[in-house]
Structure formats: C-alpha cells, structure tokens
Amino acid sequence: MRFIAITSCALMLGAGAPAFAQATLATVQERGMLNCQVGLPTPGFYALADDGTWSGIDVDMCRAVSAAIFGDPDMVEYQSVTSAVRFTSLANSESDMLSRTTTWTAVRDTQLGLDFTAVNFYDGQGFLVPADSGITSALELDGATICVLTGTTTELNLADYFRANGMSFTPVTNENVNVLVETYLGGGCDAYTNDKSGLAARRSAFPDPSAHIILPETVSKEPLGPVVRQGDDAWANLVRWVIYGMMNAEELGVTSENVAEMTASADPNIARLLGTEGNIGEGLGLSADFMVNVLTAVGNYGEVYERHIGVNTPIGIPRDGTLNALWTEGGIMYAPPFR
Amino acid sequence: MAITDSRSSTSPPERSGLAKAFFDARIRSIVFQILTLAGVIGFFWWLVDNTITNLAARSLSAGFGFLDVSAGFGIGFTLISYTEGDTYLRVFAVGILNTLLVAVVSIVFATILGLLVGLARLSTNWIISGVARAYVELLRNTPLLLQIIAWYFGVFNLLPRPRDSVVLVEGFMLNNRGFYMPGPVPQDGWGLVVAAFVLALIGAITLYKYEEARRDRTGKSFPAISSGIAMVILVPMVVFLATGSPMEWTMPVLQGFNLVGGISVPPSFCALIVALSAYTSCFIAEIVRSGIQSVGKGQLEAAGALNLPANWTLRRVVLPQAMRVIIPPLISQYLNVTKNSSLAIAIGFPDLVSVWMNTSLNQSGRAIPIVAMTMAFYCIVSLSVSLVMNRYNRSVQLKER
Numbered sequence: 001m002r003f004i005a006i007t008s009c010a011l012m013l014g015a016g017a018p019a020f021a022q023a024t025l026a027t028v029q030e031r032g033m034l035n036c037q038v039g040l041p042t043p044g045f046y047a048l049a050d051d052g053t054w055s056g057i058d059v060d061m062c063r064a065v066s067a068a069i070f071g072d073p074d075m076v077e078y079q080s081v082t083s084a085v086r087f088t089s090l091a092n093s094e095s096d097m098l099s100r101t102t103t104w105t106a107v108r109d110t111q112l113g114l115d116f117t118a119v120n121f122y123d124g125q126g127f128l129v130p131a132d133s134g135i136t137s138a139l140e141l142d143g144a145t146i147c148v149l150t151g152t153t154t155e156l157n158l159a160d161y162f163r164a165n166g167m168s169f170t171p172v173t174n175e176n177v178n179v180l181v182e183t184y185l186g187g188g189c190d191a192y193t194n195d196k197s198g199l200a201a202r203r204s205a206f207p208d209p210s211a212h213i214i215l216p217e218t219v220s221k222e223p224l225g226p227v228v229r230q231g232d233d234a235w236a237n238l239v240r241w242v243i244y245g246m247m248n249a250e251e252l253g254v255t256s257e258n259v260a261e262m263t264a265s266a267d268p269n270i271a272r273l274l275g276t277e278g279n280i281g282e283g284l285g286l287s288a289d290f291m292v293n294v295l296t297a298v299g300n301y302g303e304v305y306e307r308h309i310g311v312n313t314p315i316g317i318p319r320d321g322t323l324n325a326l327w328t329e330g331g332i333m334y335a336p337p338f339r
Numbered sequence: 340m341a342i343t344d345s346r347s348s349t350s351p352p353e354r355s356g357l358a359k360a361f362f363d364a365r366i367r368s369i370v371f372q373i374l375t376l377a378g379v380i381g382f383f384w385w386l387v388d389n390t391i392t393n394l395a396a397r398s399l400s401a402g403f404g405f406l407d408v409s410a411g412f413g414i415g416f417t418l419i420s421y422t423e424g425d426t427y428l429r430v431f432a433v434g435i436l437n438t439l440l441v442a443v444v445s446i447v448f449a450t451i452l453g454l455l456v457g458l459a460r461l462s463t464n465w466i467i468s469g470v471a472r473a474y475v476e477l478l479r480n481t482p483l484l485l486q487i488i489a490w491y492f493g494v495f496n497l498l499p500r501p502r503d504s505v506v507l508v509e510g511f512m513l514n515n516r517g518f519y520m521p522g523p524v525p526q527d528g529w530g531l532v533v534a535a536f537v538l539a540l541i542g543a544i545t546l547y548k549y550e551e552a553r554r555d556r557t558g559k560s561f562p563a564i565s566s567g568i569a570m571v572i573l574v575p576m577v578v579f580l581a582t583g584s585p586m587e588w589t590m591p592v593l594q595g596f597n598l599v600g601g602i603s604v605p606p607s608f609c610a611l612i613v614a615l616s617a618y619t620s621c622f623i624a625e626i627v628r629s630g631i632q633s634v635g636k637g638q639l640e641a642a643g644a645l646n647l648p649a650n651w652t653l654r655r656v657v658l659p660q661a662m663r664v665i666i667p668p669l670i671s672q673y674l675n676v677t678k679n680s681s682l683a684i685a686i687g688f689p690d691l692v693s694v695w696m697n698t699s700l701n702q703s704g705r706a707i708p709i710v711a712m713t714m715a716f717y718c719i720v721s722l723s724v725s726l727v728m729n730r731y732n733r734s735v736q737l738k739e740r
Contacts, residue, residue: 083701084697084700084701087701087704088706107704108704111704112704141596142595143594143595143596143597143599144595144596144597145516145596145597150687150693150697150698150701151697151698151700151701151702152701155412155413155698155702156411156412156702158412158413159411159412159413159423160411160423162413162423163422163423163424169413170413170415170516170597170605171412171413171414171415172415172605172607172687173415173687173689173693173698174686174687175684175697176685179685179686179687180687182492182496183496183687186492186496186497186515187496187500187515188496188515188516188606190596231396
C-alpha cells in the first residue's frame with residue numbers, strides 16, 4: 001500500500017512531455033489559428049464583452065499578428081489564464097504568444113524560457129486607496145494591509161518599496177484579481193496595488209470610481225509587452241516587427257483610414273513599410289504587404305492606444321507627455337527603423 | 340529427454356543445469372524479482388531523464404539551487420519570523436507550518452463539534468436530533484470550496500473596520516482584518532511553571548497506570564482520572580502563584596491602520612478554520628453515531644444488570660467497542676482535513692500550496708522541484724498520520740486469539 005502511494009507520487013512528476021514541435025509559424029499556419037494567451041478580463045487591456053468577443057490594447061497585438069499571418073485579424077483563439085500559470089502554459093506550447101501586461105525582467109527573460117519581443121506599454125506600480133481614507137502619499141501606508149496579486153512583479157516591488165522605506169505592511173494575496181478587488185471594496189485591505197494602468201482600468205469598473213484615488217508615487221518600472229517562447233527566433237522576430245511596424249506607421253502618419261492611398265506614396269520609408277518597395281515580409285516568412293493587412297485591420301500604435309485606453313475611453317490614461325508617447329513627441333516609444 | 344522415460348518413471352526427469360534452474364521455483368522467483376526491479380529502476384530513470392531533457396530543450400532552469408536565494412515577497416501570516424529578504428527555503432518552512440496549523444486546529448474543532456453533533460443526533464429529544472440532522476445534511480452536501488468562499492466573503496470580509504472592531508470579551512476583538520486576542524509574554528520563572536506542568540502530567544499518567552494495575556490485581560478501584568486532572572491543574576497553578584505570576588499579556592490596541600499587539604489571525608484563516616471544521620464535523624458526527632449505534636443493546640442491559648455506574652458503562656463498555664468502528668473512518672477524515680486545507684489558496688491564506696506551489700513557483704519559475712517538494716510533504720504527512728492512527732487502531736481492535 002505504502003509503496004503504491006509513494007510510486008504514484010513519483011509517477012505524477014514524470015508526466016511525459018510532448019516532443020518539441022516544429023517552428024511556431026508553421027504550426028500556426030497549419031492550425032489556421034493563433035493561440036494567444038490573455039489574462040483574466042481587464043478593461044482596456046483584455047476586456048471581454050457580453051457577446052464573448054475580446055478587445056483591448058493587448059488583444060490588438062494578437063489581432064495584428066493574426067492579420068500579418070492570415071490577412072484576417074480574427075483567426076485568434078484567446079486563452080484566458082491566471083497570471084500564476086501564464087509562463088507554464090506558454091512553455092508547454094499551449095499558447096503561441098502571450099499578450100497580457102507582462103513585465104519584462106531579467107529573471108523572466110533568462111531563466112523561464114521566455115523571449116520578450118517589444119514593449120507596447122510603459123507602466124509603473126502605484127496604489128489605489130479609498131478617497132475618504134485621507135491618505136495622500138504611499139509613504140503614509142506604514143502598517144497598512146495591502147491587497148496584491150500573487151506571482152507578479154507587483155508583489156516583489158511592494159515588498160521592496162516598504163523595505164527600502166523602513167515601513168511594514170501585511171499583504172493579502174490571491175491569484176484571482178476579482179477576489180482581490182472584492183476584498184478591497186469590502187474594506188479587507190487599506191490599499192490595492194498594481195500597475196497604474198491596471199488600477200485605472202479596474203477603477204473604471206467600480207460602482208463609484210470617484211470614491212477611489214491613485215496615489216502619486218510610482219514605485220517601479222514596468223515595461224509591458226508580448227512574450228513568446230524562447231528558442232524560436234523567427235517567431236520572436238515576427239511578433240516584434242509587427243509591433244514595431246505599428247509604431248513606425250504612427251511615426252510615418254499611416255493609419256487604418258489612409259493605408260490604401262498610402263500604398264501609392266512616394267516616401268521610401270512608407271513604401272518599405274507597406275511592402276511596395278523591398279521585401280521585409282519575406283525575412284519574416286510573411287507576404288511583402290503584411291503591414292497593409294495589419295494597419296487595415298487593427299491600425300497603428302497610436303490608434304490602438306486611443307481606442308482602448310486613451311483619454312476618450314472610460315480608462316482615460318493620458319498619453320501626451322508620458323513615456324508612452326512617440327519619441328518624436330517626448331516619449332520613449334522608439335521603434336528601430338523599418339528597413 | 341525421451342518421452343518414454345518420463346512416462347515410465349515416477350521421479351522427476353533428470354534436467355540439464357539451465358532447465359533445472361528454470362523449473363526451480365526459488366530461482367525463478369529471484370529471476371523475476373530482479374527483472375521487475377530492473378524494470379522499475381529503468382522506468383524511473385527514464386522519467387527523470389525525460390524531464391531533464393525536456394527542461395533543457397525549453398531552456399527552463401531546474402535544480403534546487405534557488406532554495407537559498409532571497410524570495411523577496413511578503414507573507415501575510417507566519418508562525419516563525421519571516422522578512423521579505425529571507426530565502427525560499429524559509430518560505431517553504433512558513434508554508435508547512437501554516438498548513439499544519441490549519442490542519443491541527445481544524446481537526447481539534449471538527450472532532451469536538453463532530454462528537455457533540457453525533458451525540459445530539461442520538462438524542463431522544465426530537466428538536467435536538469432534528470437540528471443536528473439538518474446541520475449534517477446541509478453542510479456535508481454542499482461543496483467545501485463554496486463554503487470556504489461563503490464564509491470569507493459572506494462573513495469575515497463584511498465585519499467592521501479596525502476602528503469599529505467588535506469586542507467579544509475584553510481583549511478579544513474581531514474586525515475585517517482578522518481575529519485579535521491578548522498575547523502572552525512569559526516573564527522570569529515561567530520555565531518553572533512549565534516544568535511543574537510536565538512533572539504533574541507524568542505523575543498523573545503514572546498514577547493512572549498504577550491504579551489500573553492495582554484494580555486488575557485486587558479489584559479495588561480509586562478515582563485516578565479525577566485526581567490526575569486535579570494534579571495537572573493544581574500543581575502548576577501553585578508554582579505559578581509561588582513564583583509571582585510570571586506571565587504578562589499584551590493587549591491589541593488600535594494604532595494607525597490596524598490593531599497592534601497581542602496575537603492575531605487573518606480573516607482568511609478564520610474562514611478556513613470555520614469552514615473546514617464545520618464541514619468535517621458532519622462526517623465525524625456520522626462516524627460517531629454509527630460507532631455508538633453499533634454497540635449491541637444487550638451490552639448496555641448487561642452493564643445495567645451488573646449495576647455499573649453510568650460513566651463506567653460509557654467508558655468501559657460502550658466506548659471501547661464503539662472505537663473499533665469509529666477509528667478507521669476517522670483516520671480518513673483527519674487525512675482529508677489535511678489535504679482539504681490546500682483550498683486555502685482560494686481565499687489567499689498563505690498555506691503551503693498558496694505560498695509555495697503558487698507564489699514561489701511563479702516568482703522562481705522552478706516548477707518541477709517545487710511541485711516535487713510539495714507532493715513529498717503531503718505524502719509524508721498523510722503517511723505519518725495514517726501510521727500513527729493505524730497503530731492506535733491496532734491497539735483498540737479486537738484481539739483475536
């Protein structure tokens with residue numbers, strides 16, 4: 001009996017892994033579907049509508065890649081996974097890419113078999129507190145109980161920030177963001193911490209958004225962007241250059257509206273981007289005009305930003321004068337040249 | 340070998356060396372055992388090799404080297420001191436202790452509650468037995484996870500904020516940050532009180548054993564249990580007063596955001612304990628009831644005919660026989676509590692699964708060693724609980740001679 005118990009314990013460890021698959025692009029093309037991993041629904045980034053459709057800035061990265069490969073932005077199978085198992089799911093080839101406000105860090109890049117493609121949003125961690133609490137600075141949070149999503153960089157930054165400032169705190173952790181938000185709204189914690197974009201997104205869905213304020217301090221650097229499995233450089237290139245293509249398009253003034261007429265443009269930069277001159281798509285295993293498909297279906301980076309999280313949306317994260325503005329406008333969104 | 344030979348002779352036919360070995364049951368069984376062992380070793384070797392190869396192919400780090408790396412995240416409730424700079428190994432220890440605490444506290448409450456409800460179900464008063472029955476049927480027929488979440492969100496998360504804490508008794512307070520009680524601070528001389536307690540306990544056990552032996556020898560009885568209890572309570576108390584009450588209490592007081600001082604447990608712990616104890620107590624109640632009902636009516640009548648006092652009837656006639664029926668399923672329930680405590684993750688109590696299998700696994704990315712360590716822990720705990728309980732079971736089982 002005891003032997004069986006021990007054996008079955010040991011057996012579960014060795015659950016066989018499938019042989020390493022072929023190149024991701026070929027797999028995706030064969031399947032006719034892009035498996036794109038997003039998180040639990042979050043307004044603005046990966047929101048789930050009542051009719052089951054996904055939208056958001058991170059969802060548009062998946063749609064752009066789908067448009068680049070298939071010429072159709074909707075050949076995507078969205079996989080909504082908790083942050084705790086996101087990397088395992090990617091490593092096991094369940095997802096082809098992961099686009100879900102994931103922070104680029106050294107450990108993740110070097111030890112978890114991940115490849116970060118590009119940054120599509122520069123974020124920083126902040127704190128959300130009830131407006132009637134009278135707290136105006138994160139430095140007043142000594143001794144507070146703080147709700148934090150487990151398994152995230154947020155959890156580590158929180159500990160670092162309090163340690164660095166000689167303050168103490170009690171974490172209330174959960175892997176499910178909805179449980180945390182319920183706990184926070186029920187008064188189970190004094191503050192809820194997450195990336196500021198995430199705080200703004202969550203707050204927009206509160207019964208009374210104006211009853212909660214985001215404290216001014218930004219306690220970390222959070223470069224967010226799509227991630228792919230390490231070991232398939234061609235696939236990483238593809239995802240990376242679709243995003244850079246969208247940024248270059250914004251810089252060059254190519255939008256979803258004018259892309260058709262821009263194909264006739266005499267500007268060599270635009271001609272290269274849209275594939276009328278040269279063939280950058282070939283090096284990525286795509287058609288020469290893949291960016292035309294992306295821009296027609298999804299639009300350039302600026303359009304995507306304004307559509308989902310810009311000042312005219314309920315999320316309302318201003319872009320002008322922040323890190324997320326183009327480098328030509330004082331931000332650090334800087335895509336390498338498309339040539 | 341000629342067929343005619345074997346037919347004509349009654350003795351086994353002569354066989355060459357190899358064939359002889361093949362037909363020898365002892366040698367044959369050794370050969371098969373060696374083959375099986377080789378097969379098992381080969382299988383495990385293949386498992387390990389497969390894992391290592393595939394980890395390398397996915398450029399994932401493996402090994403236990405991460406254990407002495409600083410973990411860097413906070414834990415909401417710890418029994419041993421833990422700071423954010425401590426190592427992953429420390430996190431593992433914190434998780435183990437939290438899991439064991441939940442298991443032990445739940446087992447104690449579930450057993451007491453289960454015993455009471457089980458006895459209530461046997462009551463001749465139909466209101467008492469009806470209420471007990473409703474309690475059992477309601478709680479054991481709904482999923483435990485649901486009950487845990489209901490207790491957490493429906494009760495403990497809705498309690499007032501710290502500054503409006505519910506004061507149960509002076510020093511015992513309840514709010515949406517947890518349950519607070521006075522914390523003991525031992526002073527000089529506390530060691531003597533503990534020593535007196537241990538000595539009194541040893542004395543009481545010796546007294547009981549002596550009384551038992553004497554009764555077997557002479558048939559004379561002596562109230563060993565009540566005098567033993569009196570000894571265990573009174574002796575340390577006398578020492579406590581003689582050394583000048585070497586114990587002080589810190590009271591929880593509101594300071595800043597939360598109550599500070601004393602001992603506190605978070606709401607998730609309260610919800611988990613209440614849900615686990617209530618759920619398990621239903622099963623224990625039914626086990627107790629079945630055990631008591633299994634004792635034949637004739638046994639009670641015989642005890643009455645012998646004019647045994649009521650507590651003797653219970654202690655020396657009913658319980659020893661009921662225990663034989665109660666213990667085996669009770670072992671399973673205790674094991675279930677330990678394993679069910681892993682549902683803590685749903686409400687964020689930092690037990691082993693939450694803090695180790697979830698948080699640490701994510702922060703370090705070392706899935707294989709972490710899952711292996713977690714499974715090893717649950718295996719060891721379950722196997723040792725069943726070992727201890729099986730040994731006890733053997734001691735109360737019918738001795739068939």
